[in-house]
Amino acid sequence: MRTAVELKDVSKRYGGTVALDAVDLDVGQGETVAVLGPNGAGKTTLLSIALGLLDPGSGAVRVFGRTPVEALHAGGVGVLLQDSGLLEDARVAELVAAVAGMYPRPLPVEAAMRAAGVAELATRRVGRLSGGQQQRVRFALALVGDPKLLVLDEPTVGLDVESRRALWQEVRARTAQGSTVIFATHYLTEADDYADRVVLLAGGKIIADGPVNTIKSLVGGTEVRFVFEGADASGFETLPGVRQVRIEGRAVALHTGDSDATLRALFAAFDDVREVHTMSTDLESAVVSLAGGAGR
Amino acid sequence: MRSYLGLELRRAFRNPAGMILLTGFPLALYLLWTKVLNVVPQGQRGDFAAYSMVSMATYGAMGGALFIGGAIALERSKGWSRQLAVTPLPPHGYVVAKLVSGMTGVLPSILVVLAAGAVLGGVRLPLWTWPALVVLIWLGVVPFAALGIAFGYTLRGQAANLAMMGVFFGLSVLGGLWLPVQAMPEGMRALAEYSPAYQAGSLGWRALDGQWPTGTGVGVLAAWTLLFAALGAWRYRRAL
Numbered sequence: 001m002r003t004a005v006e007l008k009d010v011s012k013r014y015g016g017t018v019a020l021d022a023v024d025l026d027v028g029q030g031e032t033v034a035v036l037g038p039n040g041a042g043k044t045t046l047l048s049i050a051l052g053l054l055d056p057g058s059g060a061v062r063v064f065g066r067t068p069v070e071a072l073h074a075g076g077v078g079v080l081l082q083d084s085g086l087l088e089d090a091r092v093a094e095l096v097a098a099v100a101g102m103y104p105r106p107l108p109v110e111a112a113m114r115a116a117g118v119a120e121l122a123t124r125r126v127g128r129l130s131g132g133q134q135q136r137v138r139f140a141l142a143l144v145g146d147p148k149l150l151v152l153d154e155p156t157v158g159l160d161v162e163s164r165r166a167l168w169q170e171v172r173a174r175t176a177q178g179s180t181v182i183f184a185t186h187y188l189t190e191a192d193d194y195a196d197r198v199v200l201l202a203g204g205k206i207i208a209d210g211p212v213n214t215i216k217s218l219v220g221g222t223e224v225r226f227v228f229e230g231a232d233a234s235g236f237e238t239l240p241g242v243r244q245v246r247i248e249g250r251a252v253a254l255h256t257g258d259s260d261a262t263l264r265a266l267f268a269a270f271d272d273v274r275e276v277h278t279m280s281t282d283l284e285s286a287v288v289s290l291a292g293g294a295g296r
Numbered sequence: 297m298r299s300y301l302g303l304e305l306r307r308a309f310r311n312p313a314g315m316i317l318l319t320g321f322p323l324a325l326y327l328l329w330t331k332v333l334n335v336v337p338q339g340q341r342g343d344f345a346a347y348s349m350v351s352m353a354t355y356g357a358m359g360g361a362l363f364i365g366g367a368i369a370l371e372r373s374k375g376w377s378r379q380l381a382v383t384p385l386p387p388h389g390y391v392v393a394k395l396v397s398g399m400t401g402v403l404p405s406i407l408v409v410l411a412a413g414a415v416l417g418g419v420r421l422p423l424w425t426w427p428a429l430v431v432l433i434w435l436g437v438v439p440f441a442a443l444g445i446a447f448g449y450t451l452r453g454q455a456a457n458l459a460m461m462g463v464f465f466g467l468s469v470l471g472g473l474w475l476p477v478q479a480m481p482e483g484m485r486a487l488a489e490y491s492p493a494y495q496a497g498s499l500g501w502r503a504l505d506g507q508w509p510t511g512t513g514v515g516v517l518a519a520w521t522l523l524f525a526a527l528g529a530w531r532y533r534r535a536l
Contacts, residue, residue: 090303
């Protein structure tokens with residue numbers, strides 16, 4: 001598999017804080033990669049460095065074998081940034097057409113607007129649109145160059161359910177044609193549903209990197225959740241099968257490799273346990289458990 | 297690059313607030329000086345109508361050139377330059393588009409004031425002088441475009457516009473665009489004659505009498521242009 005994006009031993013500090021710490025990342029052409037992690041984990045820093053918006057403090061970055069800026073100027077990359085502004089006095093179609101003209105082989109403006117769901121807003125001024133509509137305009141700007149690599153930082157923030165689904169459908173259509181997609185998101189179900197691979201960042205380090213199922217199985221097992229009204233909440237970690245205990249107020253979550261054994265012992269040992277339910281580990285609790293472990 | 301320039305040109309010509317500020321204001325001032333107030337004695341009215349026409353056309357054009365930087369500052373603070381940074385448009389493509397569209401947008405303010413001079417002010421000049429005035433005034437404000445760009449890459453948002461308002465007003469008064477330098481005290485006048493706005497205005501004032509620009513005038517303007525362009529290039533590189 002040929003490489004689309006390659007980061008080698010990239011570190012970045014802001015003053016005393018380390019935003020990225022010796023990150024190695026290879027994204028092959030055609031992959032769909034989700035970058036996940038808590039706030040401040042370094043997701044935006046990682047994407048900014050991969051796009052050449054930020055210089056890495058140390059290490060090397062390549063996009064299609066070139067520097068990120070060269071790759072951008074060659075027209076191989078489409079980007080949706082979280083905090084980019086748009087020209088408020090321009091009409092949607094004008095803006096999309098102006099950006100299309102910067103790329104060597106753009107999509108027809110009409111097609112890009114339709115794909116991003118802004119075709120019916122073509123003659124509206126950007127400043128008059130709602131936040132969600134502006135986000136869709138940003139998506140149109142990312143798509144219109146027909147790029148081989150699409151980088152999306154929190155693409156669905158502010159979108160309603162319908163627009164969110166439409167956006168991911170479009171992303172999927174592009175990956176089906178061999179495009180590479182890298183996205184950062186807070187909605188873990190989006191990573192679960194649309195990414196082939198998850199890169200999990202915490203404290204500027206990659207703490208897990210692999211297919212979604214691999215990430216889930218790193219944590220694996222089942223969660224047993226219940227409300228505990230007793231005074232002494234110690235001793236849960238010694239129950240059979242339990243790997244991790246999380247207590248938030250009266251809510252307790254036990255991460256266990258053998259829920260049957262854990263439950264039997266739990267009822268035998270504690271009287272004040274109520275509202276017990278079990279669930280299989282989803283990506284969210286996998287991430288919380290992995291990122292939480294690294295943060296401590 | 298061409299597509300982006302096209303968008304910037306269209307934007308330059310449909311910004312009503314900017315057009316009123318940079319065309320309507322010099323026009324209104326021109327009519328105030330020549331039609332409403334008694335600034336000069338009866339016998340000199342005709343000369344003053346022509347002189348003031350050049351002053352106000354230069355004044356409006358100067359503002360248009362300076363406020364290229366205001367637009368840059370605003371678009372930087374609103375994150376548009378961040379959006380452009382992730383397109384294939386190189387950073388200098390943005391500056392060039394801003395410069396070309398901004399300097400094109402300056403032309404209406406020159407044309408409107410000259411037209412007012414001809415139609416309402418009764419200014420009569422040899423035919424060739426009119427296009428010469430347009431070109432000279434337009435070239436004369438090039439240094440202010442460079443200065444504006446330096447501001448645009450130094451300050452952000454409204455701060456840049458406020459600072460430029462001050463510079464705009466200060467330089468145009470010092471350059472004798474509001475009241476002739478002849479009315480200034482000796483020391484201020486010496487200073488005024490080396491200021492960029494005075495030399496920009498002089499290009500047109502001399503053309504009224506059928507005179508070529510002086511070597512000193514062109515030299516002073518070129519020096520200001522180089523200085524402001526160096527300042528602009530330095531701020532631009534710092535801001536990237």
